[in-house]
Amino acid sequence: MHHNGVEDEEKWLAAGITGLQQNAFFMHRALDSNNLKDALKYSAQMLSELRTSRLSPQKYYELYMRAFDELRKLEIFFKEETKRGCSIVELYELVQHAGNILPRLYLLCTVGSVYIKSKEAPAKDILKDLVEMCRGIQHPLRGLFLRSYLSQVSRDKLPDLGSEYEGDAETVSDAVEFVLQNFTEMNKLWVRMQHQGPAREKEKREKERSELRDLVGKNLHVLSQIEGVDLDMYRETVLTRVLEQVVNCKDEIAQCYLMDCIIQVFPDEYHLQTLETLLGAFPQLQPSVDIKTVLSRLMDRLSNYAASSAEVLPEFFQVEAFVKLSNAIGKVIEAQDDMPVIGVVTLYSSLLTFTLQVHPDRLDFVDQILGACVTKLSGKGKLEDSKSRKQVVALLSAPLQKYNDIDIALKLSNYPHVMEYLDNGTKKEMASVIIQSIMKNKTLISNSEKVEALFELIKGLIKDLEGNLQSELDEEDFHEEQNSVARLIQMLHNDDPEEMLKIICTVKKHILAGGPKRLPFTVPPLIFNALKLIRRLQNRDENVAEEDTPATPKKIFQILNQIIEALSSVPVPEVAMRLYLQCAEAADDSDLEPVAYEFFTQAYLLYEEEISDSKAQVTAIHLIIGTLQRMHVFGVENRDTLTHKATGYSAKLLKKPDQCRAVYACSHLFWVDDQDSIKDGERVLLCLKRALRIANAAQQMANATRGSGGSVTLFIEILNKYLYFFEKGVTQITVASVQSLIELITNEMQGENATPDPTADAFFASTLRFIQFQKDKGGAVGEKYEAIKV
């Protein structure tokens, strides 16, 4: 009969409920007046509503529940009847006179419940009778609900261990047998539903089947609750029979649901101990069953079990769980040739999680899993869909998270092979995950082989991969990415200089292939890491012969020179110049005059040829003068050349104030406190005078172009420098020269052209205060300053 629509169904359900309620009403009257005959008559009529074929499972359930409630009242009545003298055996006989088989069987089960409770006959006999009588209903929907009813009323009356229904003759086995039989019959009915009705309604049938599945699954739940079902009984009887039914029914929906049910419902220790049997069923299932999901859930359960306590781990070893699972997965993948990639990766992911939990020390297992993945992925090219990619990233991240030590991931020979199957974007993503793991755990990478392996893994960040367009990443993300590589370079370290040098060379090789966009980020950290090495070598230099070891400062400087040179391809002259000056200072510390001179030459060339921005020039000059001032390794000639150049650059800066400041800074090049050979008062004075001239010129320019005096600040600065050298005892800086400068400033500030300048005033005031402080000190210093009048 066709269902013409939901409205019709609502109508039929309403009609069924009405019919049911009407008969129930009369039944109640009969119960109240102890009229057994009428009770049976009306209850049978009431139950006839359940004979309908018109309702879908959801609606039938509604009708069924109402009938169920009514039958409870009837059961109580039956119980009381037996007290009033009615024989239960006769009652059991009597209900079978009902006209139609379905009402008859519901009534029989209800009486049966009372019968078992009365203990006038063994529970097992009654149960056996009932479960077989129910065969009379072969219609799937009606049969499932009937047997469900049987299951419900018998639930608390099974001859379980320690129950009141247990006897000598009847035992747990009988209880189990009953439930297994009911289960088997229910599954058959459920499967039969698949083939009822026309092909075009298949989808609807499958949906209805899905709504009914818990009725079937409930039986497994009941089995799991039976106290007397221990491991042996589970292994010998329960699992075997259930699996037999699951396999033999050859129904995809049933197999998928029931396998999952078994896994969820029975304890994990049982699964471990019956692993082989359980896994053995999988290849026998229909090819369309989603085995990977069920297997994954099994492994996840076992992983959680292993995580729950360390005491259970020996069980895993004892049953060789890993081997069995690994083989089972292999068989499944082999059998399902067209399994999509995501399926394969998910399976191996679950196995990996399991392995990391149960056998964390067995890196060979972990590597094996990765290798199996690679085998399955080979020949498929790079992964196309994002779900698969995500799953592979999860797979590769798992060992990183578990071990918190990149060294271990680097030991897994198949790890890089798996990465090969990721597209370039995902490779970079994975590379970032790896770097983050290293930074979080602060692990130092300590030899060149590991560095090589690591940089291979993260090569997506280090250089352009084939087919990759640079434009993919926005600028901020690119910077973040490269900065993370820079931080990573700081994490490479070994106390042994030879090994450290190898590490540096390995990194150099990789980053020089990175292209102009990456070099400005990756070169500086490498240079500084190398400078740290050079400093360590300086400390030990006395003991080691230069010839034997490749790691000498000189050789490292050569390498550094090459690396900085690469920056010219970008170009970033300001960065390169800074790095050359850093190296020059380090060469100075190592007493390598020619090397230091060469670095200075390179820095100067960059200044002359590449740095043209005014502001950049000012900073560059400061760095040049500041560095040169500290150098002690240069002989007179070299120093003179470099100093001459530096003062030349200073005088040629664009803005007069900048010129002035740079020139007086140069004065310090001629007087270095801790080097007696560099104490040339004459040249100091020359510088300061030159600075004064420039300051004057600046003043005049300001007068000419703006009509008013420019700031006297420069003069005050120069005055402070005069005082500096005066105090150091430079004889060429006389009291008179200081005095006249003070007067000059005073006049400028009081002159008619002067613009009020509070900052300059404050500066002058604090300078004069300083002179006073020095006077007040007394002693040698006080004497010196005595002559200066403020």
Place this chain on the structure above:
Amino acid sequence: MVLVLALGDLHIPHRAPDLPAKFKSMLVPGKIQHIICTGNLCIKEVHDYLKTICPDLHITRGEYDEETRYPETKTLTIGQFKLGICHGHQVIPWGDLDSLAMLQRQLDVDILVTGHTHQFTAYKHEAGVVINPGSATGAYSSITYDVNPSFVLMDIDGLRVVVYVYELIDGEVKVDKIDFKKTTASANSAH
């Protein structure tokens, strides 16, 4: 009581991967009123991190800073004190206290905070104090060997400032403190 954090020369990521974990756990947001940074962070990420510790952040430009628009010098007033900040690569000779004192006179400040040498110093003279908080990450320096990570916390209270220096030595954080007092409240003089 006003807490001022002074730090600089982190050189992240060129010379150091990150601040030491022990420092990070001490620098809790909400406890500090001002941050003074001498420069050489070097990247925006570090700037953003410092902002989370305290939004009132004053930075001057170091020669390796990615952001070129930080000022060369900066002055600010906190309570009774005038503070000046400058990275210090502009003051030659580098680390020379007399030359730094000149800058202090020029900026007319009681406390001058500079960096560049990666060496903690606190120098008191008649006109005020020159403080170098060192390198917060212990970054390599051509000027100073064996740099220990360090930073400074100043507690400004009326006419008195207590300077706490935190140094990470062999994995342990060691604290030292120095006291300074101004004699009068006028902006121009110290004692």
